[in-house]
Amino acid sequence: MAAGGNGAGGDTRAAFARIYKTLKEELLTDPAFEFTEESRQWIDRMVDYNVLGGKCNRGLSVVDSYKLLKGADALGEEETFLACTLGWCIEWLQAFFLVLDDIMDDSHTRRGQPCWFRVPQVGLIAANDGIILRNHISRILRRHFKGKPYYADLLDLFNEVEFKTASGQLLDLITTHEGEKDLTKYNITVHGRIVQYKTAYYSFYLPVACALLLSGENLDNYGDVENILVEMGTYFQVQDDYLDCYGDPEFIGKIGTDIEDYKCSWLVVQALERADESQKRILFENYGKKDPACVAKVKNLYKELDLEAVFQEYENESYKKLIADIEAQPSIAVQKVLKSFLHKIYKRQK
Amino acid sequence: MATAEVVVANGSGGADTKTAFKEIYSKLKQEMLEDPAFEFTDESLQWIDRMLDYNVLGGKCNRGLSVVDSYKILKGVDVLSKEETFLACTLGWCIEWLQAYFLVLDDIMDNSQTRRGQPCWFRVPQVGLIAVNDGIILRNHISRILQRHFKGKPYYVDIIDLFNEVEFKTASGQMLDLITTHEGEKDLTKYNLTVHRRIVQYKTAYYSFYLPVACALLLAGENLENFVDVKNILVEMGTYFQVQDDYLDCFGDPEFIGKIGTDIEDYKCSWLVVQALERAAENQKSILFENYGKSDPACVAKVKDLYKELKLEEVFHEYERESYNKLIADIEAQPSKAVQTVLKSFLHKIYKRDK
Numbered sequence: 001m002a003a004g005g006n007g008a009g010g011d012t013r014a015a016f017a018r019i020y021k022t023l024k025e026e027l028l029t030d031p032a033f034e035f036t037e038e039s040r041q042w043i044d045r046m047v048d049y050n051v052l053g054g055k056c057n058r059g060l061s062v063v064d065s066y067k068l069l070k071g072a073d074a075l076g077e078e079e080t081f082l083a084c085t086l087g088w089c090i091e092w093l094q095a096f097f098l099v100l101d102d103i104m105d106d107s108h109t110r111r112g113q114p115c116w117f118r119v120p121q122v123g124l125i126a127a128n129d130g131i132i133l134r135n136h137i138s139r140i141l142r143r144h145f146k147g148k149p150y151y152a153d154l155l156d157l158f159n160e161v162e163f164k165t166a167s168g169q170l171l172d173l174i175t176t177h178e179g180e181k182d183l184t185k186y187n188i189t190v191h192g193r194i195v196q197y198k199t200a201y202y203s204f205y206l207p208v209a210c211a212l213l214l215s216g217e218n219l220d221n222y223g224d225v226e227n228i229l230v231e232m233g234t235y236f237q238v239q240d241d242y243l244d245c246y247g248d249p250e251f252i253g254k255i256g257t258d259i260e261d262y263k264c265s266w267l268v269v270q271a272l273e274r275a276d277e278s279q280k281r282i283l284f285e286n287y288g289k290k291d292p293a294c295v296a297k298v299k300n301l302y303k304e305l306d307l308e309a310v311f312q313e314y315e316n317e318s319y320k321k322l323i324a325d326i327e328a329q330p331s332i333a334v335q336k337v338l339k340s341f342l343h344k345i346y347k348r349q350k
Numbered sequence: 351m352a353t354a355e356v357v358v359a360n361g362s363g364g365a366d367t368k369t370a371f372k373e374i375y376s377k378l379k380q381e382m383l384e385d386p387a388f389e390f391t392d393e394s395l396q397w398i399d400r401m402l403d404y405n406v407l408g409g410k411c412n413r414g415l416s417v418v419d420s421y422k423i424l425k426g427v428d429v430l431s432k433e434e435t436f437l438a439c440t441l442g443w444c445i446e447w448l449q450a451y452f453l454v455l456d457d458i459m460d461n462s463q464t465r466r467g468q469p470c471w472f473r474v475p476q477v478g479l480i481a482v483n484d485g486i487i488l489r490n491h492i493s494r495i496l497q498r499h500f501k502g503k504p505y506y507v508d509i510i511d512l513f514n515e516v517e518f519k520t521a522s523g524q525m526l527d528l529i530t531t532h533e534g535e536k537d538l539t540k541y542n543l544t545v546h547r548r549i550v551q552y553k554t555a556y557y558s559f560y561l562p563v564a565c566a567l568l569l570a571g572e573n574l575e576n577f578v579d580v581k582n583i584l585v586e587m588g589t590y591f592q593v594q595d596d597y598l599d600c601f602g603d604p605e606f607i608g609k610i611g612t613d614i615e616d617y618k619c620s621w622l623v624v625q626a627l628e629r630a631a632e633n634q635k636s637i638l639f640e641n642y643g644k645s646d647p648a649c650v651a652k653v654k655d656l657y658k659e660l661k662l663e664e665v666f667h668e669y670e671r672e673s674y675n676k677l678i679a680d681i682e683a684q685p686s687k688a689v690q691t692v693l694k695s696f697l698h699k700i701y702k703r704d705k
Contacts, residue, residue: 032515033522034548038529100486104479124459125528127482131455131521134489138514152507159493160387166486167388173480174393193389 012063012080016056019084024048026143027136046116046129047136050095051088053111058094058207059087061341065211068336079214085144086210089137089158093202096133097165099126104173105261112253134162150213157209157219161201168197175264183284186264186272192234194264200233208337228325228338235318236345241266242311243350245299251350259298262288267307268298274305319346367418367435371411374439379403381498382491401471401484402491405450406443408466412699413449413562414442420566420692434569440499441565444492444513448557451488452520454481459528460616467608489517505568512564512574516556523552530619538639541619541627547589549619555588563692583680583693590673591700596621597666598705600657606705614653617643622662623653629660674701 024047028040035043063083067075075083101107102115103126109115117126137158145151172194179185205226209219219226244256245267258265271283282301286294302308319342326338379402383395390398418438422430430438456462457470458481464470472481492513500506527549533540560581564574574581599611600622613620626638637656641649657663674697681693 030518032518033552036526036545036548038533039522039526042525042529100482104482106479121532124461125525125532127455127459127485128521128524128528130482131517132525135514135518135521139518142511142514146507146511152501152510155507155510156493156497156501159490159497162486163385163387163490163494166483166490167394169483170397170480170487171391171394173483174397177476177480178393190391193391197388 012060013056015080016060016063016084016087019081020052020088023085023088023140027139030139032139043132046132049113049119050099050116050129050133051091053113054091054094056087056091057344058203059084059091061207062087062090062210062214064340065208065337066214068340069211069215069333071333082144083211083214085140086154086214087207089140090202090206090210092133092137092140093158093162093206096130096137097169097202099130099133101169103127103130104169109254150216153213153219154210157206157213161206161209164197164201165199168194168199168201172198172264176262179264180262180288183268183287184272186269188269188273191264191266191269195234195237196230199237200230203236204229204233204341208341211337222334224325224329225334225338228322228329229341231318231325232322232338232341232345235315235322238266238311238314238318239345239348245302246308246311247349253350259287259295260290267302267311270307270310271302271305274310275301279304315347367415368411370435371415371418371439371442374436375407375443378440378443378495379406382494385494387494398487401487404468404474405454405471405484405488406446408468409446409449411442411446413558414439414446416562416696417442417445417565417569419695420563421569423691423695424566424570424688426688437499438566438569440495441509441569442562444495445557445561445565447488447492447495448513448517448561451485451492452524452557454485454488456524458482458485459524464609505571508568508574509565512561512568516561516564519552519556520554523549523554523556527553527619531617534619535617535643538623538642539627541624543624543628546619546621546624550589550592551585554592555585558591559584559588559696563696566692577689579680579684580689580693583677583684584696586673586680587677587693587697587700590670590677593621593666593669593673594700594703597663600654601663601666602704608705614642614650615645622657622666625662625665626657626660629665630656634659670702 024044027047028035028044063075063080066079066083067073070079098110099116102110103117103124107115108118115126116122116129117124122129138155141151141154141158145154148154171190175185175190175194208225208229209222212219212222212225241258241263243252244258244265247256249255258267268283268287272280275283279301282297286297289295322342323339326335326342329335329338379399382402383390383399418430418435421434421438422428425434453465454471457465458472458479462470463473470481471477471484472479477484493510496506496509496513500509503509526545530540530545530549563580563584564577567574567577567580596613596618598607599613599620602611604610613622623638623642627635630638634656637652641652644650677697678694681690681697684690684693
């Protein structure tokens with residue numbers, strides 16, 4: 001029963017939620033800034049609105065990975081706190097990216113509510129709020145990890161992953177801009193690069209890297225693990241692209257608009273590779289338009305090219321390659337971490 | 351002659367420091383464009399190249415150059431070695447990069463039109479709100495530069511913590527400015543000296559005044575926790591600097607200050623309007639309530655006439671003299687002569703400036 005108290009699945013979530021409250025309270029009383037009542041209320045609301053509301057899979061996976069690396073079912077109180085805190089830093093990082101992405105994409109809703117910049121009184125103040133969210137990570141890390149031998153490594157890790165993600169976002173923005181003029185600019189290399197940098201590093205590599213640092217490891221010795229996780233993250237994003245078009249809106253929680261938004265989606269890239277001239281013309285004439293008739297023509301073409309079957313084959317091959325790469329890793333604990341990630345996403349429907 | 355050549359080659363005098371500073375920008379930019387942490391496409395390289403030149407260059411670089419000047423004074427030398435020059439200039443550029451990041455985002459949030467005589471970056475065709483991500487890239491470049499050139503130095507973590515803390519204070523000050531302006535648009539009496547001071551302290555003073563000297567102190571091997579008095583003096587100086595800015599926005603010569611001030615139109619929590627609110631009689635307050643924050647030139651003129659009526663130019667000059675006297679007294683109470691020299695150097699660059 002003691003084991004249960006310290007971190008079985010349900011209890012991990014409860015601890016995770018409690019630690020959010022601790023961290024937020026610390027940020028709202030940060031001695032580095034003299035808060036006014038208005039500014040404290042603003043940040044309180046802003047943080048709840050943007051950091052909460054997701055599934056917290058990235059954050060929780062730091063705790064899960066750390067347990068697997070330690071070969072323990074239960075973590076000590078301090079260990080739980082540190083792992084959850086790093087997990088929340090990743091959730092804060094994602095919140096920062098999403099707030100700014102929504103502004104740049106001119107989006108309307110996020111997780112079933114208006115995007116933060118759409119909220120009355122907020123508008124483009126949201127850009128500074130995104131910056132505040134990013135700065136909260138540095139404040140949290142300094143408060144709880146300064147003095148740890150891996151503190152500088154944590155700072156470098158978060159900074160490097162942020163740099164890769166922002167660079168991937170830049171690539172996405174200017175590629176879409178270029179693609180709107182010439183759809184043939186969309187290809188598998190460009191798509192691979194965008195998803196690798198924009199999503200895979202912070203969603204897959206970062207949680208495991210945090211767990212490795214907590215375990216006292218040197219990340220320079222884990223280049224293979226980084227590569228596997230980036231590959232897994234790429235596969236995850238291809239699934240996202242597929243589900244945007246083929247997923248059940250009831251399940252995925254939104255109506256996909258990649259076609260309307262002129263996205264460099266894996267589906268359109270595959271279509272361009274397989275289409276003959278007349279089919280390509282259908283893409284050139286209908287991709288990136290809001291008109292439901294145009295969207296339907298693109299979807300019909302995807303069916304004609306049998307892209308669902310292409311995706312199934314891609315998924316099967318990706319899974320096999322990932323499993324082979326994982327099982328080539330010398331550490332059994334690391335293998336377990338990587339398989340745990342893979343099995344959470346394999347053949348998911350949302 | 352060898353000595354003279356070394357002196358010239360290594361950066362004596364203002365002009366040579368500026369030359370070295372400029373050369374180091376080119377080197378740092380090249381490193382950013384070749385960063386192994388990202389696979390650049392030609393399009394993304396061209397974009398970042400242009401974005402950097404547009405936003406990081408173009409200012410006077412006073413903040414950046416003051417790292418070098420301060421470091422020389424702290425070391426008590428006229429000449430720095432090549433390595434010392436490089437490290438000091440690099441930290442100076444990190445501050446310029448930091449300011450560029452803030453200004454790109456501030457211009458978006460303020461819906462501004464021009465910056466340093468050219469359209470704001472987000473106004474440039476093809477850019478628009480991609481500028482938000484460009485701001486983030488600018489911030490990330492600082493971390494990349496620091497990791498590349500300072501990792502392995504005993505003060506590496508201290509530099510990162512310093513930049514992170516100053517960034518946090520600046521973003522928090524910006525937030526305070528944004529929500530205060532929002533509140534003030536509904537109720538001008540929300541503007542007061544305490545709020546104004548807090549905004550300018552956090553939004554400007556830490557990164558413009560404290561950060562350059564703190565960088566020089568770290569380069570000199572100092573522990574910043576032993577220099578809290580220095581921090582307080584520099585924050586006070588930065589506050590005075592911003593009050594000057596507020597004054598010059600309204601009373602400065604546009605030819606000199608390089609822009610036409612719009613604090614009145616923009617409903618800014620300016621030191622001038624705060625002083626006016628403190629001194630105005632009820633009917634004068636009504637003039638402020640009815641005319642402040644409007645673009646109509648007639649309304650602006652009424653506010654300016656009221657500022658004259660309340661003799662705010664004289665109030666400012668008295669404030670300036672008192673600030674100077676207090677700052678000099680605080681500086682001369684510092685135990686280190688080198689630190690005194692650094693602080694006086696900063697103060698004399700800004701005292702009674704007219705742009």
